[in-house]
Amino acid sequence: MRRFTLTWGLALLLILGAVLPACRPAPEPLAPYRPALISSAQDDLELLADQPRYDITLTVHLDRLLINGQETVHYTNVTNAPLEDIVFRLYPNLPHYGGRLTVTAVRIGAEPAIAISEAGETALRIPLTTPLRPDHELEIELEFALEVQPVHEDTVFGAGQGILSLPDCYPLLAARDESGWRTDAAPSHADAVFSDVALYTVEVTVPAGVIVAGSGITAEQTANEDSTHTWHLIGGPRREFALLLSTDFVSASTPVGETTVTSYYLPEHEEAGRAALRYGAAALRLYSDLFGPYPYRDFSIVAAPLGYRGMEYPGLTLLGLELYDQWINELEFRVVHEVGHQWWYAQVGSDPIREPWLDEGLTEYSTYEYYRLLYGQARADELVQTRWRAAYIYAREQGWDTVVGQPASAFDRNYEAMVYAKAALFFHALRQQVGEEMYMEILRRYLRAYRYRTATGADFLALAEEVSGQDLHPLYTQWIGGHPPTDSAPAGG
Numbered sequence: 121m122r123r124f125t126l127t128w129g130l131a132l133l134l135i136l137g138a139v140l141p142a143c144r145p146a147p148e149p150l151a152p153y154r155p156a157l158i159s160s161a162q163d164d165l166e167l168l169a170d171q172p173r174y175d176i177t178l179t180v181h182l183d184r185l186l187i188n189g190q191e192t193v194h195y196t197n198v199t200n201a202p203l204e205d206i207v208f209r210l211y212p213n214l215p216h217y218g219g220r221l222t223v224t225a226v227r228i229g230a231e232p233a234i235a236i237s238e239a240g241e242t243a244l245r246i247p248l249t250t251p252l253r254p255d256h257e258l259e260i261e262l263e264f265a266l267e268v269q270p271v272h273e274d275t276v277f278g279a280g281q282g283i284l285s286l287p288d289c290y291p292l293l294a295a296r297d298e299s300g301w302r303t304d305a306a307p308s309h310a311d312a313v314f315s316d317v318a319l320y321t322v323e324v325t326v327p328a329g330v331i332v333a334g335s336g337i338t339a340e341q342t343a344n345e346d347s348t349h350t351w352h353l354i355g356g357p358r359r360e361f362a363l364l365l366s367t368d369f370v371s372a373s374t375p376v377g378e379t380t381v382t383s384y385y386l387p388e389h390e391e392a393g394r395a396a397l398r399y400g401a402a403a404l405r406l407y408s409d410l411f412g413p414y415p416y417r418d419f420s421i422v423a424a425p426l427g428y429r430g431m432e433y434p435g436l437t438l439l440g441l442e443l444y445d446q447w448i449n450e451l452e453f454r455v456v457h458e459v460g461h462q463w464w465y466a467q468v469g470s471d472p473i474r475e476p477w478l479d480e481g482l483t484e485y486s487t488y489e490y491y492r493l494l495y496g497q498a499r500a501d502e503l504v505q506t507r508w509r510a511a512y513i514y515a516r517e518q519g520w521d522t523v524v525g526q527p528a529s530a531f532d533r534n535y536e537a538m539v540y541a542k543a544a545l546f547f548h549a550l551r552q553q554v555g556e557e558m559y560m561e562i563l564r565r566y567l568r569a570y571r572y573r574t575a576t577g578a579d580f581l582a583l584a585e586e587v588s589g590q591d592l593h594p595l596y597t598q599w600i601g602g603h604p605p606t607d608s609a610p611a612g613g
């Protein structure tokens with residue numbers, strides 16, 4: 121019966137389709153991004169229908185370390201006032217990225233538009249001839265060329281040891297807040313990128329034999345007549361898009377729920393590359409259970425010429441090559457820290473320039489739960505003592521102790537001791553005060569309330585007070601300082 125109805129329904133649809141092509145339903149605009157998300161996160165896309173959508177095409181000329189690119193950005197004005205301009209960030213032009221990103225053409229609709237370079241050529245302002253009204257949408261098309269340089273110390277961007285590390289290798293819309301488009305720069309010791317979540321399709325054409333690791337799922341890979349290959353990647357919702365390329369990458373994968381975790385490493389680091397995969401998969405599983413599900417179908421851990429550091433991107437983590445050999449003892453902690461950023465950065469965004477402690481402190485302290493549940497309470501306590509308390513005490517002895525709730529530029533050599541260690545001790549003190557169960561409830565509620573949005577320290581404090589019914593201002597003032605809100609929900613509210 122059901123089959124009969126379906127068959128006739130299908131026949132009718134085909135007939136209607138043949139005679140009434142204009143009546144076919146419009147393709148669902150969010151359909152291209154659905155494969156990037158697990159089933160329980162599919163509904164997230166409906167909430168993000170007005171977020172920017174990037175369609176990026178990149179052609180990589182490996183021999184010349186040159187990339188030619190084109191992108192189309194669908195942008196909706198979600199503010200309640202007309203927009204006079206659109207601003208992109210060109211992060212590769214930051215001195216500590218050391219690349220050269222040049223926009224060669226800008227069109228709005230199909231019309232050529234002018235663009236004004238700002239903020240030391242790290243921002244591009246495009247004045248609109250007609251202001252964009254609230255809820256209205258426009259299409260911006262940019263053509264660009266990117267020169268990649270050899271990596272140097274303190275950079276996450278560039279070519280080195282056979283790997284091209286290319287986070288943010290395209291014009292990225294600046295974040296917007298109540299002050300307008302944000303073009304302020306973070307100091308080189310802090311994370312640079314501040315942006316809102318967006319949906320991505322990215323096509324990367326590379327010489328045959330190059331492996332592409334990106335912050336998105338690879339939907340397909342096609343061979344072209346000129347012996348290049350085009351990789352089709354889908355990412356969404358992501359705050360930025362990172363790409364890494366190498367002919368040397370080997371990889372290993374493992375499933376965690378509906379997510380495939382993949383570790384990309386150099387062949388000489390087989391054992392460490394597989395260990396990174398195990399740590400990453402364990403942390404992803406554990407944090408999903410504790411805080412709320414990891415929404416993407418992919419997570420990649422990728423070796424990069426970064427020394428012994430790690431760097432987080434939505435759906436992807438870079439790990440410095442030295443972590444695979446001389447700093448192997450740091451590998452597990454570094455992987456687990458970076459996985460934490462998939463909750464406290466990729467999902468719940470915060471301002472890395474004005475409040476770097478918020479995601480770094482919480483990400484750092486989230487490792488406490490990993491070590492406690494996997495290795496026992498003693499190991500977790502040891503972490504508190506050796507990694508955070510010792511660093512904080514040392515900083516105090518050096519006279520480096522200061523207010524944690526400050527912009528990244530307020531710190532120098534005390535950046536890690538304050539923004540990571542002392543901030544982690546705030547979350548530890550909070551957990552001690554409200555108890556484990558309440559602490560976890562606060563984090564789960566924080567995730568639900570601010571997923572894909574940007575939270576502030578004041579938002580976190582207000583939410584923690586509301587959930588716990590406790591006055592947490594004294595604790596916040598003691599550890600974070602700065603200016604907590606005075607008008608937040610009163611204790612017991």
Ligand SMILES: [Zn+2]
Pocket residue numbers: 432457458461480483
């Ligand atoms: Zn971090």
